[in-house]
Amino acid sequence: MAGPPVASAVRYGASGPVRNLVRAAVAAAALLGAPAIAAAQTPVIAALGDSLTQGYGLAPGEGLVPQLREWLAARGADVEIVNAGVSGDTSAGGLSRLDWTLTPEVGGLIVALGGNDLLRGLDPAVTRGNLDQLLERASAREVPILLAGMTAPGNFGARYKADFDAIYPDLAERHGTLLLDDLLAPLTSIADRREALRRYMQPDGVHPNAQGVARIVEALGPAVLELIARMEAAGQSPEAQKPGENATAAPR
Secondary structure, three states: OOOOOOOEEOOOOOOHHHHHHHHHHHHHHHHOOOOHHHHOOOOEEEEEEOHHHHOOOOOOOOOHHHHHHHHHHHOOOOOEEEEEEOOOOOHHHHHHHHHHHOOOOOOEEEEEOOHHHHHOOOOHHHHHHHHHHHHHHHHHOOOOEEEEOOOOOHHHOHHHHHHHHOHHHHHHHHHOOEEEOOOOHHHHOOOOHHHHHHHHEOOOOOOEOHHHHHHHHHHHHHHHHHHHHHHHHHHHOOOOOOOOOOOOOOOO
16 A cells, blocks of 8 residues: 555644643642543544555545544544554554554554555464564553454465454454454445445545545444543553453444
8 A cells, every 4th residue: 555654643732822821720730639630631542554544545534533533523522543554554564663653642542454464465474473562562551452453355365364364353352452353344345346446445446535434434433432431441440451351342
């Protein structure tokens, strides 16, 4: 998946007198022993992925991150989503970017990697190893995680498909993450492939258009709501999210 690397955040900062007022308010709350302001801060989720997460080929506002943010807001979920999608990235690239993606304010992580591993025909054992390390390191930071899975096409052969398809449910169980079985299922499950390409894909036949992304978000959104619930629970109690704790599968 070609395109320039992008890793941006959906956020806006204050400046000048406004910033000073905010700092003063936070300092006053600390002196008064009032943690309510910190608790009321907008939750931050990092979406670590490839061109689908980045929004390759789409206008601002049409990509997965802004559409997901709007979907969540429409359901009363006030959350900031950091777009950590880089076009062309493999599971190895995502692993290499994990540490600087998980900045202190990030309280939840969506992992949507592996599509480019498939396009390159990489050994599923390599993809599994990279994602295993990524989830291990993220879990050590006690960050609730949603793993967005995917499935291999049949033309890679039965053995390859079986090995690849098993990666995501196996790792979700191993690391106690939430799991969305197949991120691309809203598009790949359409029986009429020609119609799906015409209505939901960009001319390259690889990347979804805005309407295709909207279908993906409809399936992804409920799983992200469950991730937010875990983030809130983790904020209320340090014991609420433990690395390796079994997770209920995300809505399918």
